[in-house]
Amino acid sequence: MNLKERIEKQINDLSEFTSTPGKGTTRLTYSNEDLLARNYIKEKMKEYGLTIREDGLGNIFGKLEGTLKDAPSVLIGSHFDSVPNGGSFDGPAGVIVALEVAALFAENQLTPKYPLEIVALIEEEGARFGGGLMGSRGMVGSLSEEDFKRLKDKDGVTTVEAMEKIGLNSSLPKRRDPNTIKSFLELHIEQGPILEEKDIPIGVVEAIVGLTQLEVTIEGKAGHAGTTPMDRRTDALIAAANIISQFPGLAIEEENGTVITTGRLHVLPNGANVIPNKVEFSVDIRSSQEEPISNVIAKIKGLIHSYQEQGYRISVEQPLYMKPKGMNNEMVALLKEKSTELGVPYCSINSGAGHDAMVFSDVTDVGMIFVPSKDGRSHCPEEWSDAMDLAKGVQIFYEAAKSLTEV
Numbered sequence: 371m372n373l374k375e376r377i378e379k380q381i382n383d384l385s386e387f388t389s390t391p392g393k394g395t396t397r398l399t400y401s402n403e404d405l406l407a408r409n410y411i412k413e414k415m416k417e418y419g420l421t422i423r424e425d426g427l428g429n430i431f432g433k434l435e436g437t438l439k440d441a442p443s444v445l446i447g448s449h450f451d452s453v454p455n456g457g458s459f460d461g462p463a464g465v466i467v468a469l470e471v472a473a474l475f476a477e478n479q480l481t482p483k484y485p486l487e488i489v490a491l492i493e494e495e496g497a498r499f500g501g502g503l504m505g506s507r508g509m510v511g512s513l514s515e516e517d518f519k520r521l522k523d524k525d526g527v528t529t530v531e532a533m534e535k536i537g538l539n540s541s542l543p544k545r546r547d548p549n550t551i552k553s554f555l556e557l558h559i560e561q562g563p564i565l566e567e568k569d570i571p572i573g574v575v576e577a578i579v580g581l582t583q584l585e586v587t588i589e590g591k592a593g594h595a596g597t598t599p600m601d602r603r604t605d606a607l608i609a610a611a612n613i614i615s616q617f618p619g620l621a622i623e624e625e626n627g628t629v630i631t632t633g634r635l636h637v638l639p640n641g642a643n644v645i646p647n648k649v650e651f652s653v654d655i656r657s658s659q660e661e662p663i664s665n666v667i668a669k670i671k672g673l674i675h676s677y678q679e680q681g682y683r684i685s686v687e688q689p690l691y692m693k694p695k696g697m698n699n700e701m702v703a704l705l706k707e708k709s710t711e712l713g714v715p716y717c718s719i720n721s722g723a724g725h726d727a728m729v730f731s732d733v734t735d736v737g738m739i740f741v742p743s744k745d746g747r748s749h750c751p752e753e754w755s756d757a758m759d760l761a762k763g764v765q766i767f768y769e770a771a772k773s774l775t776e777v
């Protein structure tokens with residue numbers, strides 16, 4: 371099999387580990403599907419002669435030791451969890467490309483000065499425990515051990531219970547000494563339309579948007595749908611709907627590519643003839659600048675206050691806040707140089723999606739490249755990228771990794 375075929379096979383193999391076969395990839399963290407994907411990834415790491423370990427969060431590492439003792443690693447990887455009914459490429463494309471770089475080191479019997487370490491990260495999407503970027507935030511310490519242990523899924527299962535159910539040791543260290551990381555490289559699908567429209571196979575990421583997630587809970591008064599006059603209702607869903615319907619206007623007001631999304635909404639008690647007494651919904655806010663995000667949060671809190679005055683009880687949690695991040699200039703230059711040397715066309719691009727790379731950029735030099743997404747789509751079963759482009763990403767990262775590990 372050639373590189374393109376190997377990549378295609380691995381993308382397909384990993385996409386089999388889903389709890390919604392035929393309806394996209396649903397691979398929640400610490401689920402059985404996680405365990406199947408985990409074992410698959412560890413098999414590949416073993417095949418390429420890497421030393422395998424898992425940390426106290428369940429992140430998977432495959433290390434090729436360098437000649438320098440106790441030297442920091444060049445880390446390459448991405449996440450392997452998914453959104454509900456997502457695609458096969460978001461996350462796994464970056465893990466597989468990283469594994470193929472390790473395969474090239476093994477094939478060419480390269481011994482680097484600095485260690486090469488492949489990482490498969492958990493819970494980047496936050497689909498099970500909320501927030502997101504959990505594996506990388508736990509590693510760099512921006513998600514504390516206490517906060518990690520407090521997290522529960524929608525059935526009230528804690529992270530620790532879920533980890534131990536699939537045989538992971540939650541007592542292992544979670545935070546990693548940043549001095550053990552020399553740099554971090556991540557390949558990811560663009561998840562937008564730009565590279566495809568420009569017909570360019572590689573995007574070198576210069577910056578990643580700032581993002582925050584809010585969890586809003588509105589409580590009103592349950593009642594009979596038939597006997598409660600309209601002027602005597604405290605209908606939690608009407609309040610939620612009125613607040614959420616303001617979001618597009620708030621985003622447009624802020625410009626800077628500001629976007630606001632409510633992707634998750636629960637109505638309780640969820641009966642057709644019962645006035646909803648409780649609504650929980652998510653708010654995902656992103657912008658290339660920090661100020662629009664704080665403006666939007668302030669305006670949403672103003673809307674909430676006006677409903678609190680009408681007798682609603684409303685609470686807001688903020689499980690995630692990430693500032694906009696620039697990638698490391700030297701890493702950007704290195705990735706552009708390697709693309710040019712390989713004759714691969716590239717352009718600079720900014721990311722509207724959040725990535726583990728933005729977390730690692732707080733502690734080390736980070737470089738990131740994108741490959742085109744068909745029709746610019748992602749977070750859906752239609753998500754697709756050309757393995758030919760992923761193969762180009764392998765070549766670029768292989769050359770960059772040889773420089774960074776000083777082969």
Ligand code: HGY
Nearest residue numbers: 494495502722723724
């Ligand atoms: O939501 C994001 O930007 C990423 O896919 N977690």
Ligand code: MN
Nearest residue numbers: 453460495749
């Ligand atoms: Mn995603």
Ligand code: MN
Nearest residue numbers: 449460461494
């Ligand atoms: Mn992703």
Ligand code: MN
Nearest residue numbers: 594595596643
């Ligand atoms: Mn009745």
